[in-house]
Amino acid sequence: MSQLSELAHKVRAQLTAPGAPFEVVEEVVRGQAFRVYRNAFRTLPELLASARAHGDKPFIVYQGETWTFARFFAEADALAAQMREWGLGPGARVAIAMRNRPEWGVAFVAAALIGAVPAPLNSFGLGEELHDALADVEPQLFVCDVERLERVGGAVPVGGCRVLCVGDGAVPAGVAAYAELAARAATPAALPALQPDDPALILFTSGATSRAKGVLSSQRAVCQALFNIDFIGALSGMTSPEVVAALMARGLPPTTLTAVPLFHVSGLHAQLLTSLRNGRRLVFMPRWDPEKAIELIRAERITQFNGAPSMVMQLLAQPGFDDPAVTGSLGGLGFGGAGLPQRLIDEVMQRKPNSMSGIGFGLTETNGVAAATSGSLFAYKPRSSGLTSPIIEVRVVDAAGQPLPQGEQGEIWLRGVTVMDGYWRNPEASSAAMSEGWFRTGDVGYLDEEDFLFVVDRIKDVINRCGEKIAAAEVESCLLHLPDVLEAAVFAVPDEDTGEAVAAVLSVREDSALDAEAVRAHVAAHLAAYKVPAVVQVRSQALPRNPAGKLLKGQLRAAFVAAPEH
Structure with missing residues (x-):
C-alpha cells in the first residue's frame, strides 16, 4: 500500500471515529443493520431549514441575475404556503419539469419543506414521455416552465392535479402563475413531523434499460447521501493539503458552474442541495454550451465544474481554456461514472495539474453513493472511480451471485442506508434489482487491494451520450413503429464530441424508400432530441442473429466502427 493510500485510510478512520464529525455507527433500519453517519440530519426539511442561516450571501446566478439565500427562501416560503392552502402536505407528490433555473430549486425546496415528495421529471422529454411520467407519479401539483407546459398540451393526465407555470407572459386558464404566488409575503412555517423512514424523493432513472423508472428514497437515505458528499470533501481535502492551501490562498468563494440537469442525482444532490446546505454559490446554465461555459467561468470566477466526461472534453477544447485570465479561478474538474478515457486523463493532468479534480460513481438507486475521490487521490489512480464510501457495502459477484x-471482475452490488426503498409502483422491477438488501447495479468492475473501485463495463444495453443514458430498447421500439421497418438494432458507437453516439441499423421491406433522414424525423417526433440516432443504416438484408434468435449487436457495432465512413 502506498503512503498516500495509507494516509487516506488513516484519515478515513480519524473522520469516522467516535466523537468525530463524520462518526459512523450501526443502526437498524427496517430490520437490517446499516452503517450510518451519526451527525447527519434525520429529515430533508431539517437539512434545508438549516441553510436559512446563509441569509444575504449570494446563492444562484442565472442569466446575469443573482439570487441571495434570503430571496430564495422568501419565494420558497411563499410557494410552500400556497401548497398548504391547496391542501398539500406530508406525502403529497409534486412533479417538477423545467430547465435549470432558480425557480426549479424553489419548487423543490418548497415541496420538501412541507413534507411533500418532490418528483423531478426529465425536462428533455417530449409530450409523450412527460405524460407517461406524470401518469406514473400522479402528482397533486405539477410545476413547470412554459416550454414544458406546451409539450404536455397545457393539460396533465392526472385528475385533480394543479399546474403552476414559471415564466413570462400570460398563462392558460386554470394554470397558476408562479410570479404572482412567489411575490406574496409568507413566514416560515413549522417543520412537519416526519420520520427518517418517510418518503422524501422520487427521482427518475435515465431509462437505461427500458422506460425510465421512478426511484423512491426515504428521508434518511437522502440526508445520509448528502452528508456523504461532505465526507468526500473532507477526506479529499485532508489528503491534498498543499492543493487546498493554494486554492484557499486565492480568496475566491466556492462557485460551481451547474450545467448538468437538476433532475439527475449529480445535479440535485452534488450541486444544488450540497451548495444550499453549505452556503456555496452556483451559476446555472439553462443548456450546455461549452463556449458560453468558458465565458461564465471567466466572468463569474468559477472554481469548480462537474459534468459528464464528454462535457469536460468539450470544455478543454475551447480556445481560451489554457488562458489563466479565463480559467485561472478553476480549481477542479469533476466527472461522474465509470473509468475515464486515457486521453481525457492525460489532458486534465497536463492542463489542470495540482487541482481538486475528481470522479464519483453512484446511481439514482443509491442516491449517488458508492465511490468517489478527488485531489491527490484522483491523481494517484485516475482510472478508478474512487474509494468506497464508509456507509456503503460493495460486493463484486460472479454470474451466480457469489462474491x-x-x-477479479464481476457485477457490482451495493448495500447501504442510501439505497432506494424501491422503484415507484413497480414491485417486479424492485424485486429484480434487489437481492437480500443488495442492489444489483448492472455494472462490471472490481475492487483493488487499496479499496479503490474500478468500473470497467456495463452489463445493461445502454448508450451513454454526454452523461445521458439512453435505453436502446426504447429507441428500437420507436423505430419499429415505422411500417417499413422489419427489424431494428440500436447501439452505441464512439463519438469524439459526446462520448458515445446512438447508431441504428434497420432491416426494411425490399420496396421501401425509407431513408436515414425520415428515420431521424420519426424518432425526433416521439422521443427527446438526444435519443435521435446520429448515424443510421437502412438495408434490405436481415439483421444477424444467434441460434437463440437474439440480435448480434456486437457484430453490427464492430462493422459500424470499422467502416471508413464512420
Missing part, C-alpha cells in the same frame, strides 16, 4: 476476490 469474487479482490482484483
